[in-house]
Amino acid sequence: MSGPNTDYDPVEVTPLKAEQVETMRDAALAAIAAAADLDALKQVRLDHAGDRSPLALANREIGALPPQARKEAGQRVGQARGAVNKALAERTAVLEVEHEERMLVEETVDVTLPTERRRRGSRHPITLQSEHIADLFVAMGWEVAEGPLVEAEWLNFDALNLGPDHPARTMQDTFWTEPPEHHVVLRTHTSPVQARTMLTRTPPIYVVCPGRVFRTDEYDATHSPMFHQVEGLVVDEGITMAHLKGTLDHFATQLFGEGITTRFRPSYFPFTEPSAEVDLRCFVCRGASPAVASCRTCKGEGWIEWGGCGVVNPRVLTACGIDTDRYTGFAFGMGIDRTLMFRHGASDLRDFFEGDVRFSSAFGTEI
Incomplete structure (x- = not known):
């Protein structure tokens, strides 16, 4: 083998x-x-x-x-x-x-070199504030109403019980357009939007009207010939001052925080009767001692003047074709610019209108 x-x-x-x-x-x-x-x-x-x-x-x-x-x-x-x-x-x-x-x-970056990047823009704080206010009322079931900036004299004055001899019609407060016989003005408040709403809708009416208005005011730290207002109007059956007070208290709380309420002081407005000035409880010291004594926001008062309000004058309802035996209503108005200054501690109204992007960018996209 x-x-x-x-x-x-x-x-x-x-x-x-x-x-x-x-x-x-x-x-x-x-x-x-x-x-x-x-x-x-x-x-x-x-x-x-x-x-x-x-x-x-x-x-x-x-x-x-x-x-x-x-x-x-x-x-x-x-x-x-x-x-x-x-x-x-x-x-x-x-x-x-x-x-x-x-x-x-x-890939080293010299952070000391000048940059040519453009600043990121931001929405204007007044626009943001106006939309925020509108959202608050939309959440309550209201509607947002708008109207033209150039308005008929009748809608701006007569329909709102501002008679021919009322001081607000003079050149001291109102911008009149040429020629005068056309009876057209730059609206002095957003109340004409309320008149237009009542003329074109059938109650119940729940509308809020933010927008620009114009008056012949001096341009300084607290006044401007162009500024912004927000007004609210309710017309329905059984509406009283109690509904107005509850609405404004809710509005104040949503804007300035829990515990911030309002108070009424008797006043006079041609388009409301009775009428009242609206004061806002100071959101800094909250009207409590001893903080109120040294509070720079309310200057020791505990309250801040905010706007005007009242029950809609029956003459206004009649002028707009609404049955005063069946319907009542309330209205209120306050300055958006002034509210914004309250919320953010701005001291000069002119900062809102000078166009400096550095001012607007501080507000970002939220307020």
């Missing part, structure tokens, strides 16, 4: 010869050393250590050798691949350090 042929001299596959493996290893090491950056090294890794690299293909040829030759060929190829992987790891570490150092130099 014959034994194994121990004298068999296997023929090596060409890629597995020692000189061939050394050549492939040396070529890989040279390419790794020549890689100038991480991107170049990535390509070298694919070319010399990837699945289609010469050493990887040579490793696949080991299985074609006779058993006696596989061990030596496997060791030779494995050592070559190990040397390549080690060189790749070392070169990667070096290039990563160089990359970070280069980033620190090339």
Whole structure:
């Protein structure tokens, strides 16, 4: 019985010869050393250590050798691949350090250099305040009503019980357009919107009217010939001063915080009877001693004058075609600019109209 042929001299596959493996290893090491950056090294890794690299293909040829030759060929190829992987790891570490150092130099920002970036704009605080007020009343089920800035004299005065001899009709308070016989003015309040609403709708009516108004006032820290008002009107069956008080207390609380209420002081307005001035409890000292004595906001009064209000005068309802035997109503009005100054401590009304974007940007997109 014959034994194994121990004298068999296997023929090596060409890629597995020692000189061939050394050549492939040396070529890989040279390419790794020549890689100038991480991107170049990535390509070298694919070319010399990837699945289609010469050493990887040579490793696949080991299985074609006779058993006696596989061990030596496997060791030779494995050592070559190990040397390549080690060189790749070392070169990667070096290039990563160089990359970070280069980033620190090339991407450094000199924050002292002048910038040409444009400032981000923001919505005007008066616009934001007007929309916020409108949202409060919409949440109560009211509607927002609007009207023209240039208004008929009858709607601005006569319909609101402002007779021909009323002082507000004079040039001292009102901007009249040319020619005078057209009887057109720049509206002096947003009340004409209420008149238009009553003329075109059937009660019940619940509307809030924010907008610009115009009067011949001096332009100073607390006055402007153009400013903003918000007025509210309710016409329904059984409306009383109690409904008005509750509405304004809710309005004050939503704008200035919990616990802020209102008080009424008897007054006179042609379009309401009875009429009252509305005072707002100071939202800084809240009218409490001893803080009220030194409060700069309310000047020690505990209350801040806010606006006017009252039960709609029956003459106004009649002028607008509403049955006064069935319906009653209330109305109120206050300055949006003044309210905004209260809320944010602004001391000069002119800041709202000078157009300085730095002023508006301080308010951002919320108020």
